[in-house]
Amino acid sequence: MSKRFLVIDDDSDDRELFSEALASVDPEIVCDQATDGAEALKRLIAQEIAKPDIVFLDINMPVMNGWQFLTRLKNEDQYKHIPVIVYTTSSNVRDRLIATDLGALCFITKPHAFARLKNLLGIVVSHVHARNFALICDDVHAMGDMGPRPNRAC
Amino acid sequence: MMPRMDGFSLLKAIRATPEIQATPVILLSARAGEEAKIEGLEAGADDYLVKPFGGRELIARVESNIRIAKERAAAMRDYAEKLEQAVRKRTQELRRLNVSLQQSNEDLMQFAHVASHDLKEPVRKVRTFTGRLLEEYGGLLPEEAKKFLRKIQHATERMVTMIEGVLSYSILNSNAQPIMQVDLNEVFANIETDLEVVIAQSGAELRRDKLPVLEGAPVLLYQLFYNLVNNALKFSSEADKPLIAINSRLAEWSGKRIAEVTVRDNGIGFDQEQSNRIFEAFARLNSKDRFEGTGLGLALCKKIAERHHGSIAATGVRGEGAVFVVRLPLSQTEGSI
Numbered sequence: 001m002s003k004r005f006l007v008i009d010d011d012s013d014d015r016e017l018f019s020e021a022l023a024s025v026d027p028e029i030v031c032d033q034a035t036d037g038a039e040a041l042k043r044l045i046a047q048e049i050a051k052p053d054i055v056f057l058d059i060n061m062p063v064m065n066g067w068q069f070l071t072r073l074k075n076e077d078q079y080k081h082i083p084v085i086v087y088t089t090s091s092n093v094r095d096r097l098i099a100t101d102l103g104a105l106c107f108i109t110k111p112h113a114f115a116r117l118k119n120l121l122g123i124v125v126s127h128v129h130a131r132n133f134a135l136i137c138d139d140v141h142a143m144g145d146m147g148p149r150p151n152r153a154c
Numbered sequence: 155m156m157p158r159m160d161g162f163s164l165l166k167a168i169r170a171t172p173e174i175q176a177t178p179v180i181l182l183s184a185r186a187g188e189e190a191k192i193e194g195l196e197a198g199a200d201d202y203l204v205k206p207f208g209g210r211e212l213i214a215r216v217e218s219n220i221r222i223a224k225e226r227a228a229a230m231r232d233y234a235e236k237l238e239q240a241v242r243k244r245t246q247e248l249r250r251l252n253v254s255l256q257q258s259n260e261d262l263m264q265f266a267h268v269a270s271h272d273l274k275e276p277v278r279k280v281r282t283f284t285g286r287l288l289e290e291y292g293g294l295l296p297e298e299a300k301k302f303l304r305k306i307q308h309a310t311e312r313m314v315t316m317i318e319g320v321l322s323y324s325i326l327n328s329n330a331q332p333i334m335q336v337d338l339n340e341v342f343a344n345i346e347t348d349l350e351v352v353i354a355q356s357g358a359e360l361r362r363d364k365l366p367v368l369e370g371a372p373v374l375l376y377q378l379f380y381n382l383v384n385n386a387l388k389f390s391s392e393a394d395k396p397l398i399a400i401n402s403r404l405a406e407w408s409g410k411r412i413a414e415v416t417v418r419d420n421g422i423g424f425d426q427e428q429s430n431r432i433f434e435a436f437a438r439l440n441s442k443d444r445f446e447g448t449g450l451g452l453a454l455c456k457k458i459a460e461r462h463h464g465s466i467a468a469t470g471v472r473g474e475g476a477v478f479v480v481r482l483p484l485s486q487t488e489g490s491i
Binding site: 114 | 271274275278279281282285286289314318321325373
C-alpha cells in the first residue's frame, strides 16, 4: 500500500516545494496538505484525509500553531503513535527542546537548497517504507546543517 | 569653673555625644562682661547667666530654652520627614524609570528577534528559488544571467549570516541559562567537529592544551569559543596555513579563582588601537567583501564572558596575528545567569 505523508504548513510555497520534492523522490506517495493545525485535525477526525504514516509540521501558523496541534495529536489515542517531524524555519535550540518535550520524532530546520530537501526526503521515505522511524532523526542530522541536533548539551 | 572637668569641656563633650547633643545648655558663671558671654555662646551654649541671678530669671530662661529646643527638634523632625519623602519619591521615580528602561530594552530585543525571525522565511525562499533557477534552468540561461543569479545567491547568503547573528544576539540577551559543570575540552571538541569542513579546507592546525572544567552555561560557552575559533579561521592570512593555539592557566582575579583561556592565531591580526572597538556590536575592522560576518560575533563573546562575571581582551599585531584572552571564574554564585 502506498505511504501517506501529511504536511501542515500555512506557506503555500513551502507546501508546494515539499510535495514536489516528495513526488520526485517517490511518486507513489500520497501527500496530503493542510494550512494549519485546526484544519488538519478537523479533516483527520472527519476522515477526509486518511491516517498518515508521518506528519511534517510547521510551527508558526495562524489559528492553531504547530505546538498546539502536536499537543492535541499526542492526546488522541488513535493518533498519538503517528510520528511527527517538526519542520520549520527556526533553528532555535529552545524550539528543538519544546518539540522533543511535546513528543515530536525529530526537529528539522527547512533547508534552503531544493536539492537538500530532496535528499532529506529521500532519507525519510526510505525509513518510512522500512518503518525504521527511530533512524530518521540521526540520519537526517548526519547530513549537517539541518538545525540544532538532539542529544547534545551544546 | 569646676574641679576635674570644667564647664567648657563638659559642653564640648555633650555636643559631641549624639544622644544628648541637642540638650539645651545654660552656662552659669560669675564672669560677667561681653567677652565671657560670647566665648560661652561660641562654645555651643544656648544661654549664659551671670551669678548671682534670681530664681524667677533662671526659671524663665530654662523655660524659654526648653521651648526653643522643642521647636527646633520638631523642625528637625519635620525636615527629616520631608527629606525622607523626597528620597522615597525619587527612588520610586528611579525604579519606575528603570522598569520602563528594562521594558524598552526587552521590547527592542524582542523586536530584533521577531524581525530577524520573520526575515528568515523570505530570505530562505529567495535562496531556494534562485538555486532552483540555476540548477534546473541554468542550461537555458546566458552566462551573464547566471552571473547575476550567483550575485543574488551570494547576497542572500550574507543576509542569512546576519539574520542568524542578530537572532543569536537577541536570544542570548533574553533567556536565563542554567549553570552546570562545563568541561572546556568537550566544548572545544564539539567546536572542532562542527568546524570540521572549514578546518579541513583551510588546512588549519589546532593545538589544544588540556583545559579546565568550570561552572557556566554550556550553550553560551560553546558560542563564545566557537566564535573565537571561527574568527581565527576566517581572518587567516593568505600566506600561512592557519595555526590556532588554545592554552589555559588557572589564576586569581579580584579575589576569585579563574581560568584564563587564550586563543592565539597567526592570521591577519589588527591594529592594537582597535582592540576595544572590536568588541562593539556591528563594528568591522575589515572590508566585508573579503571577510563576511555579522559584526556581532565578538560583541556576543564579550556579553557571554561578562554574563559569567568574567572578561575578554584582545591583543593584535596587523599582519602577525591576534590573541584573545578569556577570563572565566571557576565557580558561579547563582544557579542561572
